[in-house]
Amino acid sequence: MSHIVIAGAGLAGSLAAVYLAGRGHEVRVVERRPDPRTSTPDGRSINLGLSQRGITALREVGLLDELWGRTTPMRGRMVHTDAGTSFHPYGTADDEILHSILRDDLNAALIGRAEADGVRFDFEHKVVALDRSLPVLTVHDGQFTHELKADLVLGADGAFSTVRTLLHRGTRAELHQEFMDWGYKEITVPANPDTRLEALHLWPGRAGLVVAHPNHDGTLTATVFLPFDGDDSFAELTTPSAVRRLFATQFADLASLVPDLVEQFLAHPTGNLVTIRTAPWQHEGRVVLLGDAAHAVYPFYGQGMNAAFEDCSVLDTCLAEHDDIPGALREFERRRRRHTDVLAALSKENFLELRDGMRSPLFLARKKADLLLHKAFPNTWRPLYTMIAHTTTPYADALARARRQDRALAAAAVTVAGTVVAALARSRRQVPGR
Amino acid sequence: MSHIVIAGAGLAGSLAAVYLAGRGHEVRVVERRPDPRTSTPDGRSINLGLSQRGITALREVGLLDELWGRTTPMRGRMVHTDAGTSFHPYGTADDEILHSILRDDLNAALIGRAEADGVRFDFEHKVVALDRSLPVLTVHDGQFTHELKADLVLGADGAFSTVRTLLHRGTRAELHQEFMDWGYKEITVPANPDTRLEALHLWPGRAGLVVAHPNHDGTLTATVFLPFDGDDSFAELTTPSAVRRLFATQFADLASLVPDLVEQFLAHPTGNLVTIRTAPWQHEGRVVLLGDAAHAVYPFYGQGMNAAFEDCSVLDTCLAEHDDIPGALREFERRRRRHTDVLAALSKENFLELRDGMRSPLFLARKKADLLLHKAFPNTWRPLYTMIAHTTTPYADALARARRQDRALAAAAVTVAGTVVAALARSRRQVPGR
Numbered sequence: 001m002s003h004i005v006i007a008g009a010g011l012a013g014s015l016a017a018v019y020l021a022g023r024g025h026e027v028r029v030v031e032r033r034p035d036p037r038t039s040t041p042d043g044r045s046i047n048l049g050l051s052q053r054g055i056t057a058l059r060e061v062g063l064l065d066e067l068w069g070r071t072t073p074m075r076g077r078m079v080h081t082d083a084g085t086s087f088h089p090y091g092t093a094d095d096e097i098l099h100s101i102l103r104d105d106l107n108a109a110l111i112g113r114a115e116a117d118g119v120r121f122d123f124e125h126k127v128v129a130l131d132r133s134l135p136v137l138t139v140h141d142g143q144f145t146h147e148l149k150a151d152l153v154l155g156a157d158g159a160f161s162t163v164r165t166l167l168h169r170g171t172r173a174e175l176h177q178e179f180m181d182w183g184y185k186e187i188t189v190p191a192n193p194d195t196r197l198e199a200l201h202l203w204p205g206r207a208g209l210v211v212a213h214p215n216h217d218g219t220l221t222a223t224v225f226l227p228f229d230g231d232d233s234f235a236e237l238t239t240p241s242a243v244r245r246l247f248a249t250q251f252a253d254l255a256s257l258v259p260d261l262v263e264q265f266l267a268h269p270t271g272n273l274v275t276i277r278t279a280p281w282q283h284e285g286r287v288v289l290l291g292d293a294a295h296a297v298y299p300f301y302g303q304g305m306n307a308a309f310e311d312c313s314v315l316d317t318c319l320a321e322h323d324d325i326p327g328a329l330r331e332f333e334r335r336r337r338r339h340t341d342v343l344a345a346l347s348k349e350n351f352l353e354l355r356d357g358m359r360s361p362l363f364l365a366r367k368k369a370d371l372l373l374h375k376a377f378p379n380t381w382r383p384l385y386t387m388i389a390h391t392t393t394p395y396a397d398a399l400a401r402a403r404r405q406d407r408a409l410a411a412a413a414v415t416v417a418g419t420v421v422a423a424l425a426r427s428r429r430q431v432p433g434r
Numbered sequence: 435m436s437h438i439v440i441a442g443a444g445l446a447g448s449l450a451a452v453y454l455a456g457r458g459h460e461v462r463v464v465e466r467r468p469d470p471r472t473s474t475p476d477g478r479s480i481n482l483g484l485s486q487r488g489i490t491a492l493r494e495v496g497l498l499d500e501l502w503g504r505t506t507p508m509r510g511r512m513v514h515t516d517a518g519t520s521f522h523p524y525g526t527a528d529d530e531i532l533h534s535i536l537r538d539d540l541n542a543a544l545i546g547r548a549e550a551d552g553v554r555f556d557f558e559h560k561v562v563a564l565d566r567s568l569p570v571l572t573v574h575d576g577q578f579t580h581e582l583k584a585d586l587v588l589g590a591d592g593a594f595s596t597v598r599t600l601l602h603r604g605t606r607a608e609l610h611q612e613f614m615d616w617g618y619k620e621i622t623v624p625a626n627p628d629t630r631l632e633a634l635h636l637w638p639g640r641a642g643l644v645v646a647h648p649n650h651d652g653t654l655t656a657t658v659f660l661p662f663d664g665d666d667s668f669a670e671l672t673t674p675s676a677v678r679r680l681f682a683t684q685f686a687d688l689a690s691l692v693p694d695l696v697e698q699f700l701a702h703p704t705g706n707l708v709t710i711r712t713a714p715w716q717h718e719g720r721v722v723l724l725g726d727a728a729h730a731v732y733p734f735y736g737q738g739m740n741a742a743f744e745d746c747s748v749l750d751t752c753l754a755e756h757d758d759i760p761g762a763l764r765e766f767e768r769r770r771r772r773h774t775d776v777l778a779a780l781s782k783e784n785f786l787e788l789r790d791g792m793r794s795p796l797f798l799a800r801k802k803a804d805l806l807l808h809k810a811f812p813n814t815w816r817p818l819y820t821m822i823a824h825t826t827t828p829y830a831d832a833l834a835r836a837r838r839q840d841r842a843l844a845a846a847a848v849t850v851a852g853t854v855v856a857a858l859a860r861s862r863r864q865v866p867g868r
Contacts, residue, residue, distance in 0.1 A: 008588065170614075171509075172613035172662075172708075173613070174611065174612050175609060175610075175611045176609075176610045176611075176612075177607070177608065177609045177610075178608045178610075179606035179607070179608065181606075193614055228606075267569075272606055
């Protein structure tokens with residue numbers, strides 16, 4: 001049994017605590033924020049889409065059944081444009097769907113379960129120092145400083161991880177940090193018969209993009225993505241008339257569904273979108289990063305939480321396979337990092353798909369063809385989205401397979417075209433009288 | 435007249451001070467280190483290669499004539515291999531050469547000139563805080579804290595710039611930081627007839643790479659580049675016998691030139707190689723970064739100092755063209771950043787050229803063909819290296835032109851091949867009796 005200190009009681013940190021307590025370790029979690037079960041929301045995105053990777057991890061720790069009742073299925077994308085609405089299913093099989101869940105519900109369930117398993121949580125404790133070799137994590141509770149000696153320190157403290165900064169200080173660490181020049185704002189859409197369909201709702205606008213998750217009570221939580229600067233940007237949308245004009249011209253049916261749209265828009269905070277890639281994730285088998293601390297991605301593939309949960313599952317597998325924690329951590333980084341690097345790239349690209357693709361007949365036709373091929377050859381043809389969202393095929397392997405499929409399809413198209421040309425040429429030669 | 439505070443009295447900071455004092459501003463420079471004119475070297479790379487961009491900037495501020503006497507020309511690359519040595523000139527024109535200079539000589543000349551122009555230097559003053567809106571730079575001299583109010587704060591405090599960190603704190607700043615898994619160590623080669631040629635000396639080894647600059651006194655300053663880990667790495671080379679074996683098997687003629695090679699190798703520190711790309715470079719026209727603080731590159735194109743000097747020249751041009759400092763800073767970043775981003779990529783690629791290319795007959799033939807084309811068509815054909823080192827064509831424009839040339843050459847090759855094939859076909863048809 002080892003003593004493990006986890007920084008961060010968010011989704012990654014609390015699920016990791018459950019896994020590690022399940023292996024018989026003594027686990028203590030420190031968290032900068034107050035207990036999410038008793039405090040008011042802090043403005044972070046409140047709706048998440050559980051897909052296969054997240055589901056698999058929750059099943060592994062036996063939490064899935066308890067959570068099913070709090071999820072709302074999303075069977076495909078409902079695209080709202082001036083021309084009306086259209087529905088595009090995610091997959092061909094019954095289980096190829098996503099499940100909307102409130103972040104706080106999920107986080108409360110994870111913390112509750114970890115506590116039941118003997119994990120100690122210290123909220124409002126801020127990381128102030130790390131001795132990465134011992135390791136010792138120093139935290140401050142607003143009044144006193146505590147030095148927590150451990151066998152392993154786990155940094156699950158998010159995209160702007162203090163553990164990561166301290167882990168990398170003075171070393172040859174790699175860090176890639178990029179922000180989108182777009183931000184987001186959340187808007188609650190009241191329950192309405194028009195949006196009751198079990199779907200992820202999308203409004204691809206000319207200047208912006210709105211994505212909405214259904215909630216249990218029939219409401220939607222909509223996220224409005226807009227540029228920070230320029231025309232129709234957050235910088236311009238600071239008056240009721242400017243906000244009203246934007247929605248009237250670009251998201252007219254959404255405006256009609258939300259009576260207090262302008263008030264919500266002007267009152268709610270604007271969030272940033274960041275991509276973080278970094279290396280190394282661990283130091284001499286004593287300290288390791290996971291979740292957003294190791295790889296923050298844009299939300300456009302809906303994989304942030306799912307990838308963090310999969311991290312916990314992969315780390316658990318590595319611990320099962322290795323007798324020593326250092327060996328397990330090295331293997332974890334070796335096995336996992338290349339896949340989350342690929343996810344970062346895919347999540348960036350998918351923004352353009354969501355924004356422009358959903359208005360493009362060509363793109364939608366390609367999506368449809370992908371699903372038809374998948375239905376016809378379920379074992380041979382798997383669209384990239386299907387592999388990312390509905391399987392646990394590692395991200396880089398999914399991308400490699402999608403590229404192989406595309407090449408094979410192109411080769412098949414060339415063969416078919418060649419056969420047609422040859423047949424035409426034959427038939428022409430056989431035309432009598434020439 | 436504006437009050438300008440510059441953080442960093444290195445090459446970029448002290449040259450910027452000269453330019454800004456020349457525009458009539460009141461300039462004060464704060465520097466964490468002691469005065470380089472009176473202190474012992476701190477282990478940073480001591481030899482630099484001045485090329486056209488650096489020369490142009492030094493000419494603009496009238497410092498070139500004073501410095502010529504302290505430089506040593508390098509007319510090409512002298513490549514040392516087991517098979518002997520070969521010389522490869524940098525260019526075809528007399529002025530297509532580089533000039534080796536000691537960092538401390540150059541820095542002392544720049545600081546001396548800035549002081550003569552009325553710039554105040556405060557050494558051993560460390561940046562501890564920045565109010566980026568006023569702006570106010572707070573520095574600590576080991577005993578007291580000083581708040582320096584300015585119209586403009588200039589961050590020229592190197593690759594690990596404190597000003598950059600403070601400028602970006604809490605903003606959507608982009609940062610890409612990568613270290614090479616190779617490091618370097620400097621070795622002094624005593625004066626010797628065999629190395630007296632006016633050249634950059636190169637030893638492309640199997641496991642490592644040695645680059646040496648000539649000095650005024652006939653000595654060479656050699657930089658040994660090796661991997662940090664693995665076989666023949668810095669991690670392994672910790673005993674006299676291991677060091678002796680590496681040089682005997684990979685750089686035998688170098689070992690014969692340096693009697694105390696082993697002692698130097700074990701005593702000298704190992705340096706890191708970092709690439710930094712970042713954005714934004716400036717904040718509301720109040721704070722701006724330049725030199726390594728804005729863009730650190732690997733040393734393999736010899737452009738680090740030259741790019742920093744060119745920054746100062748471009749910034750000066752922007753200040754001349756704009757009535758207001760904020761407008762000038764925006765224009766500086768807009769005009770300059772895309773070019774230094776390209777330089778970062780080129781500097782990475784050139785490592786492979788230096789390490790592998792110098793041993794490859796194909797690569798050397800291509801280099802030779804490049805120079806022949808350049809000599810035959812001096813206005814039409816310019817090798818990429820020539821444009822980077824021997825002109826002031828902005829980096830991205832140089833790369834674009836090199837790509838256009840390559841495409842034109844490929845097209846010409848296809849045309850020539852086509853003409854030859856057609857001629858062969860014609861001549862075959864004319865063969866009598868067939």
